Amino acid sequence: MSSLDPIDRRIVEATQAGLPFEARPYHAVAEKIGIEADELMARLRRMLEKGVIRRIGAVPNHYALGWTANGMSVWDVEDDALPALGPEVGGLPFVSHCYRRPRKPPLWPYNLFAMVHGRQADEVTAKVEQIARLLGPASRRHDVLTSTRILKKTGLRL
Amino acid sequence: MTTLPDTARSLIDGFQRDFPLSPRPYAVIAARLGIDEETVLSILRQLEASGVLSRVGAVVEPHRAGSSTLAAMSVPPYALSQIADFVSGFAEVNHNYEREHRLNLWFVVHAPNGARVRQVLREIEYRTGVPVVDLPLEEAFRLDLGFPVQWH
Structure with a gap:
C-alpha cells in the first residue's frame, strides 16, 4: 500500500538523508524538489499524521556513542x-x-x-x-x- | 564517548522526535535551550562530523511507505561473502547483517509494493540456491521512536 505521490516520495528521500544544517533547511530541500517550503512542511506534517513518517529528529549513531x-x-x-x-x-x-x-x-x-x-x-x-x-x-x-x-x-x- | 558537553547531549536526546516543522527549526531549538541559532548549527555540524550524529531527518515507517520484510538465510561459511554481496547488490535491500546462528544472513527488503518484495526474495533464492526464510512483520509492539542515549 503506497499512498505516497511522487512529490511525497521525493520529500521522504530528501529528508531521510538528512536536513541541511543551515538556517532554513526546509526551504533548501523545497528548492531542490521544486516546491514551496510551506507545501513541504504541510506534506511532512501530513505524513507524520498518517504514520508514513515515524518521527523527524536527531538520529544518533549509537555505535559511535559506545552502544556497540x-x-x-x-x-x-x-x-x-x-x-x-x-x-x-x-x-x-x-x-x-x-x-x-x-x-x-x-x-x-x-x-x-x-x-x-x-x-x-x-x-x-x-x-x-x-x-x-x-x-x-x-x-x-x-x-x-x-x-x-x-x-x-x-x-x-x- | 561520554565526554560530550551538556548542550550536545540535550540536542541529541531532546530532539529525536518532534523536530520543529517551522521555517527556522534550529532557531526554535536554540530558543528552547537558551542559546543562539548559529551555536546549535555549529554543534550539530561537529556532532555529524565526529560520527556521533548520523543525521537530523525523517525516519520512515517502512510498512506505510511501501512494503517490506525481514528475511534470513542459512548460508554455508565458504559462500557467505559472495552471497552477502549478491544480496546487498539489490537496491531494495537496505539492511544486511551477518549474525551468529544457523540462519546467519539477515536482511531487510523494502519495495514500493509486496509483489516486488516477493520477486526479490524469489530471485535471491533462485540465483543462490539457498532457501530464503520470509519473516514479515505481523504486529509492532514497539517501533523505533528513538531512545534515550543514557549517557553513563
Whole structure:
C-alpha cells in the first residue's frame, strides 16, 4: 500500500538523508524538489499524521556513542499470552524494536523479536534475562542473535 | 564517548522526535535551550562530523511507505561473502547483517509494493540456491521512536 505521490516520495528521500544544517533547511530541500517550503512542511506534517513518517529528529549513531553491543533476542511465546506480554516487552526502556513475526518451523520456532542494546555484551545478556523473567513460562525457548558484521545499512529507497 | 558537553547531549536526546516543522527549526531549538541559532548549527555540524550524529531527518515507517520484510538465510561459511554481496547488490535491500546462528544472513527488503518484495526474495533464492526464510512483520509492539542515549 503506497499512498505516497511522487512529490511525497521525493520529500521522504530528501529528508531521510538528512536536513541541511543551515538556517532554513526546509526551504533548501523545497528548492531542490521544486516546491514551496510551506507545501513541504504541510506534506511532512501530513505524513507524520498518517504514520508514513515515524518521527523527524536527531538520529544518533549509537555505535559511535559506545552502544556497540546489540542482540536480536527472539522468543517462542505462547500465542495466547503474546497480546498481553508483547507490549510489556516493547515498553522496556532498552528495547528499541519489538515485533511479532511468523514462526517457520523447524528452522525458525520464534514469534517475538526484541532488539536489545547495551554498551557491553554482558549488559545485553543481563537485559535479555530481564525479558526472560518478564515472559516467565509463557516463553518456551529463546535465543539471542548478535550481529558479527554489518554488510549493508542504508536508508529506504522508495 | 561520554565526554560530550551538556548542550550536545540535550540536542541529541531532546530532539529525536518532534523536530520543529517551522521555517527556522534550529532557531526554535536554540530558543528552547537558551542559546543562539548559529551555536546549535555549529554543534550539530561537529556532532555529524565526529560520527556521533548520523543525521537530523525523517525516519520512515517502512510498512506505510511501501512494503517490506525481514528475511534470513542459512548460508554455508565458504559462500557467505559472495552471497552477502549478491544480496546487498539489490537496491531494495537496505539492511544486511551477518549474525551468529544457523540462519546467519539477515536482511531487510523494502519495495514500493509486496509483489516486488516477493520477486526479490524469489530471485535471491533462485540465483543462490539457498532457501530464503520470509519473516514479515505481523504486529509492532514497539517501533523505533528513538531512545534515550543514557549517557553513563
